[in-house]
Amino acid sequence: MTKPLISIEALARRYPKHGGGETTVFQDVWLPIRKGEFVCLIGHSGCGKTTILNVLAGLDQPSAGVVIVDGREISGPSLDRAVIFQGHSLLPWMTVMQNVAFAVTSRRPDWRKDKVRAHCQKYIDVVHLTGSEHKKPAELSGGMKQRVGIARALAIEPKMLLMDEPFSALDALTRGSLQDEVRRICTATEQTVFMITHDIDEAMLLADRIVLMTNGPEAKIAEIVENTLPKDRQRTDIHKHANYYALRNHLLDFLVTRSKTFASEIGAKGYDPRHPPVVRPGAKPTAVETEPPKAASA
Template sequence: MTEKPLISIEALARRYPRHGGGETTVFEDVWLPIAKGEFICLIGHSGCGKTTILNVLAGLDQPSAGVVIVDGREIAGPSLDRAVIFQGHSLLPWMSVMGNVAFAVNSRRPDWSKDRVRAHCQKYIDVVHLTGSEHKKPAELSGGMKQRVGIARALAIEPKMLLMDEPFSALDALTRGSLQDEVRRICTETEQTVFMITHDVDEAMLLADKIVLMTNGPHAKIAEIVENTLPKDRSRTNIHKHANYYALRNHLLDFLVTRSKAFTAESGANGYDPKKPPIVRPGARPVAVETGPPEPGHAVSA
């Protein structure tokens, strides 16, 4: 990364007091630059501190060490520059779709008139395909529609960083797939910077520009950063047809199943530097091309 990152996670650590004395270090020495417009997915086993890192980015938790810099300023608490979409929709049940989105916009733009706020909210309600449902209350909406309201509300405040904590995990497969497509379309069109936690390898491959792999906790670190080698115009219906699909998927699964457990023991021998975790680009192996029968006197490799 040559240009200055929009977000810089530097030497981040989180420790908790241990019963009986001492401390438990969930993660430590986490370094990660995020460029403007990048979609980052963080993957790792339970206990490696994924949600805690997201909460620190949101300003909802304080690190034990290290800092997070956003657009040149250190995070010191929650801010409307950072919007969070949680696993649950977190809507205000007594407000309509329009009311929930407008509540966030009014907080961000207190000087705007009611008409301007309504027009701005309508733009993002339309973006998530909820046109016609503006006056419905959350109790009248399906689970997928509620998450769409949450996405519209987050995008409507036009944050510098969108944080998502497994926002589709509680939805059925069809609804989840539809929302994944919507989020990819919206974030690509708006060049929204996104930091997302997921346990779903296929979801990360579809959405992310880079997939960050965490080692197992305690003392978790970033093991490597995987650049997505699939085409930018990928979709759920064609992602499996690309040559790099299985190479990328197998690399991610191999880390989660095998390499994450052995990483700590092997990192010293590999010259691992947590400040500069390795960047890898898994790709399909080239296919041998038949060029005709071998010339006389030339051996054929097995």
């Protein structure tokens, strides 16, 4: 097996409690992420999803454990890791081109202006904002602002793209359109992505693996679900695939029921945090498929 690009090892985050002691939000989190892989993290509020993403971004420090990216331990923010937040976080006095160029010149300070502009234009075109280069954020819709954020993140060509529910504030049509764009771009560029979401269907469309967290406090990875849908899946017909409902029902069952009872499951079955269970939900064979072939008549 090839060495992972990102390795989360024994990660924990604790906060002091009022009156003494500590609250452990999550602990003993182990997760390797391969280059070009799209990983989604799902769990209820309070399990530390955003904290894990902030540690990956270098915006927060773990209480224990390390995150290693491309052989180096994370010790702070880096342009090797781009973050797309729930809000667009654009500079309101800058145009679309200037917002993207600001990130690119931070990454490539030795580039000439014409090279920066050409590079920015490439990613503005990728997110279908051609013609809006000179507009400021106040002139853009919510979906267009998020497209700028995506273009800005991709333009610095990060080793890892971190996404914290980037489509949650958008209407359903805009959200679906941007999900399609992100899947198309990340598949074409083989971008490594770590994304937080509460949306099961979003995770099923985008992710190669879906990581399920138990409820906090003291949350941990309960299991890792491998996406059994085709790599060339489309949002418009994903529900027609035989594995769709098996995968969706497995995820839904975890969020509704098993996220609360997983602690008792650990006691009954045992649990190795370094190797959490890996499952591949799929459609059960039909009676016709499982029936042995009949012998030919004489």
